[in-house]
Amino acid sequence: DLLAFEGIEQFSHLWLIWQFHDNKNQETATKFRPQVRPPRLGGNEKIGVFATRSMYRPAPIGLSVVRLNKVEKVGKSLRVYVTGSDLLNGTPILDIKPYIQYSDAIVDAQSGYAQAEPERKSVLWSENALSTQQSLFKNKEINAQYLD
Template sequence: MKSELTLPIIGHMKSPYREKFGIPRQPNLVQVESYIEMAEPYNDLLAFEGIEAFSHLWLVWQFHDNKNQQRDKFRPQVRPPRLGGNRKIGVFATRSMYRPAPIGLSVVQLKEVKKIGKSVRVYVMGSDLLDGTPILDIKPYIQYSDAIVEAESGYAQDEPTRKEVIWSEQAEGQKQLALQQQRITIQLINELQQVLSLDPRPAYQDDPERLYKMRFADLDVSFQVQQQQVCIVGLHLAE
């Protein structure tokens, strides 16, 4: 029996998540728009005929930027962030990126499929994919079979608690200036605040004085985290 499987890449995700730090740990926690740029020969509108009848899609994708992935060494246990990063459980009981096959699965909301020149783009909402993520397959979400109302979700039964996002005086001024110059949009600011409300820090870090930095879309953001608040202290357009 073969131990390796080669899969085609049908497209790549284009999203505002330019680095792993800050990406929501599950899909649909943040209503951010992104799109899949389909690769040839899959950039054919005929392949999407009938897809408009479905509100949501399953995306099968590859963890492509996991530099710590050790394909030659199986790690049977990992430390989920949801458990504070202090408790080990079996890798198959998690959605950790450190797994035998670096494949992810996300359900997203379909907005539209659009042809722009020779390009075909699949616009979605709520993805948790890094910019540039290879897409391996797209499948329709089937409500009557995929949505299990009575399902148990173990340690991840409840949605994460969100923190209030506030702006320092300096960051507020930087935001207003960028808005006046039309270099950013209100939608981008709202998306950024949704991301930060989930507290993107590693679970084992809890220093209220530490300054964190994150790239989101074309913004470099600096912030600090208090008990129930995330304070944005700096906002700059990325070079």
């Protein structure tokens, strides 16, 4: 029902609650492991899954904050455009909630082993990958705002 989205355009950011739907490893998709090895700890140290953002969870549910770019009515449907998503194409969205700055941003929060932003890595594109990217853009298969 389109009425459920009324007023959403007032917010700059949204919380997306979604399902990890594309885990091809059936053992990890069906067997709960209480500890994982997060990349931020070098992948060598085990820590409780609830102290991580690992996709290997007892319930395959994810939570992401995204920037709301625009809401557009297309026929009888609605398109919600966001950036900053870490979801795969086709990921089922279970719920959408507005990001409320006064309650969602906790000034004195502690982030355990992830206090600082990780070092950004450079990505070098092959000529073939760049050509494919440009072709997709020209054919409007991807949006220009995602090209950097």
